[in-house]
Amino acid sequence: MIGCVLLLVAALALGKFLQIRALIAAVPKPAPQTVSTAQVQKLQWQTQFTAVGTLNPVRGADLSTEVAGLVRTVHFKSGQDVKAGALLVELNADSDIALLHSAEAAAAQAATVLKRDQAQLAVQAVSQAQIDADTNDLKAKRAQVEQQAAVVAKKSIRAPFSGRLGITALNPGQYVNAGDKLVTLQTLDPIYADFSLPQQQLAGLAVGQVVNLTVDTFPGQSFTGKINAISPKVDSATRNVQVEATVSNPKLLLLPGMFANVKIDIGGVQEQLTLPSTAVTYNPYGSTVYVVKEAEPPKAGSAGAAGAAGTPAPAANPSGKPQLIAEQVFIETGPTRGDQISIVKGLKAGQVVVSSGQNKLKNGSPVTVDNSVQPTNDAAPTPQEK
Incomplete structure (x- = not known):
């Protein structure tokens, strides 16, 4: 009796299992998402610091007058x-010049009196006290001359x-x-470029380092200078350090107040793994990319396996080609250069990653590749006028 019950339970369980498997197999698989891709490349790359700066004069002042006048x-x-x-x-300094002449005449008279009294002192006709008074009077008169001359000069x-x-x-x-x-x-040649960099980049900076800058006013033209000062203090609010570079401006093309893009070469040329920056997805838990690869064939006996014998069959799309999937991979990024970003960890040269359309994906999503339209991947992009 117990054996019959167990056999019945087993039969019901098997039937339910087969029913569930059939339902799972009947669920339509998600349609592949269309994406564009790019290959991870190993390029010769000059590491650079980039910043946005403002041009200021080496010397500049709003000239004014110390005295009022016509x-x-x-x-x-x-x-x-x-x-x-x-x-x-x-x-107009006519009245001031007249006062200067008057002061000069008074000083000349004081000099004459001193000379006369010195002659009389020789015959003891005057006292030494008189000579001292004459000397002090001459000094006072000459000081008045200098004071009035300064007033005239200010005009x-x-x-x-x-x-x-x-x-x-x-x-x-x-x-x-x-x-x-x-x-x-304003003094225009040379001219200062003032900019700020994060404190993490401070170790790569040094006085005398070469900087290159561009301005929107003259696209495609680069100006060269050197760092002449690095602030000894880091801004406690932004954690940035102020840097000042002196830029040669012989043609006087650069003007104070201009906005400038600054680039500083750091170290020598190095090999870097690079991708279009659009390929990287930034999340609170880390940066990721989607690596495109062929889907693995289903295991024997699983739902969707071909043949009654359960022999494995490769996954295929309607065209008969192996189905591609997007696998989410965590990476560590490095510096950027134009449209490109360097990859420090997580990828290898030659791997293919999704460069656009990843917002529609999750780990393991089937994809189809359409590279008819590609995001820009230029290390030194320039504005395109339309």
């Missing part, structure tokens, strides 16, 4: 290149250094107050 003459034109010491603006505004003048609306007859801006003066 503009008599403007000796420059907007945009003119001037040398250090060049006279730029003259203010002539000169270029403190060589450079290019900006645009001004200053005209003769205009009254200016002390501190009013007259014109800007």
